[in-house]
Amino acid sequence: MENLQLWEFRFIDFVDVFLVAILLYYIYKLVKGTVAINIFIGILIIYFAWRLTDYLQMQMLYSIFDGFMKVGIIALIVVFQPEIRKFLLLVGSTNIGGKKGIFKNFKFLKNDDQTSTDVDAIITACNKMGATNTGALIVIERNNNLDFLTNTGDEMNILVSQPIIESIFFKNSPLHDGAIIIDKNVVKATRVILPVNNEKHIPERFGLRHRAAIGITEKTDALAIAVSEETGQLSYIKNGEFVMFKDTDDLVKKIKEDLN
Numbered sequence: 001m002e003n004l005q006l007w008e009f010r011f012i013d014f015v016d017v018f019l020v021a022i023l024l025y026y027i028y029k030l031v032k033g034t035v036a037i038n039i040f041i042g043i044l045i046i047y048f049a050w051r052l053t054d055y056l057q058m059q060m061l062y063s064i065f066d067g068f069m070k071v072g073i074i075a076l077i078v079v080f081q082p083e084i085r086k087f088l089l090l091v092g093s094t095n096i097g098g099k100k101g102i103f104k105n106f107k108f109l110k111n112d113d114q115t116s117t118d119v120d121a122i123i124t125a126c127n128k129m130g131a132t133n134t135g136a137l138i139v140i141e142r143n144n145n146l147d148f149l150t151n152t153g154d155e156m157n158i159l160v161s162q163p164i165i166e167s168i169f170f171k172n173s174p175l176h177d178g179a180i181i182i183d184k185n186v187v188k189a190t191r192v193i194l195p196v197n198n199e200k201h202i203p204e205r206f207g208l209r210h211r212a213a214i215g216i217t218e219k220t221d222a223l224a225i226a227v228s229e230e231t232g233q234l235s236y237i238k239n240g241e242f243v244m245f246k247d248t249d250d251l252v253k254k255i256k257e258d259l260n
Contacts, residue, residue, distance in 0.1 A: 026143075117185050118160050119255045123248055125165035126227050126234050135229030136169040137179035137209050139194070142259065144220040146181050146188075153178055153192035160185045169227075179212065179224075195219060197240070205231065213237040223258055 027040065050065035117140060129136050139146070154175065158164055160182055168190055169176045178191040194212035202210060206228070213224035218240035226235045236243045236251055238258060245251040 117182060117259055119252050119259070121160055121162045122165060122182070122225065123234075123252050123255070125162040126225055127248060128162075128166060129169055129227050130232035130234055133229055133232045134166075134169055134171060134227065135176075135209060136165075136225075136227040137194070137213060138165070138225045139179050139181045139192070139213075139216055140223040140225070140255070140259065141181060141183040141188075142221045142223065144222060146183070146220065146222060149192050149194065149216075150181060150189035153181075153189045155189050156180075156187050158187040160187060179216075202242075206235070210235060210237070214240050217241075223255060225255075 046065060046068065050062070050069055053062040053065055122138060122140075126136060126138070164187065165180075167173060168180060168187070175190040179194050180187050181189045181192055195215040196208065196211045197215040197218060202214070207230070209226050209228070213226045213235070214237055216222055217224050217237050221239075224237040226237065227233070228235070234251070236245060236254065243254060245254055
């Protein structure tokens with residue numbers, strides 16, 4: 001009994017646990033919905049096994065897990081390259097002195113009274129543009145701040161509505177080239193130039209607009225909706241992949257779930 005001592009929980013220990021929880025939360029948000037989530041869970045299992053074998057002094061198993069942990073960081077950088085890029089972008093794009101401050105990215109600390117994105121208006125506009133073969137590219141911001149892209153286009157502050165989106169992408173409109181970025185329920189920029197993925201193989205019916213949608217969703221956690229100018233077909237892209245949907249209602253449901 002004399003050897004048993006209660007763990008003295010200091011304030012700095014609370015800060016330590018809190019910061020680790022935030023780190024794990026954002027790592028989970030980055031890999032959620034991708035195949036990387038299984039790798040992430042596997043790494044956690046190996047880590048806890050490593051700590052457990054060390055605590056139980058199981059030398060043979062500990063040496064195996066210890067060797068993996070020492071060289072595993074190199075493998076992690078290769079496997080999680082897209083996720084690491086997104087995480088660094090999340091950290092690097094935080095504007096501490098900006099209007100929204102550093103807590104912009106900590107969305108679980110925000111109030112729920114903020115205006116949510118009007119997905120129904122966006123998809124209705126896309127369907128109407130598709131019926132007239134009007135090309136469009138819409139990027140919806142999530143956790144990663146896309147302010148670094150707004151400088152490539154025209155900054156706006158327009159409330160999202162069906163007529164607004166249709167008028168932006170109208171063929172004779174001076175704003176129809178490039179993509180628009182939507183944050184919450186506001187069009188924050190038009191004529192935005194997005195990074196293009198030229199390496200990924202996609203069907204020939206998809207052009208530069210779809211490659212740009214793949215590029216931005218690979219490098220950030222944003223969502224993208226593309227309307228083909230040739231076929232009028234709507235495409236939904238997340239994590240650099242095309243997301244299949246049955247109909248308009250199913251598409252709206254998927255986007256709302258991803259935004260929440």
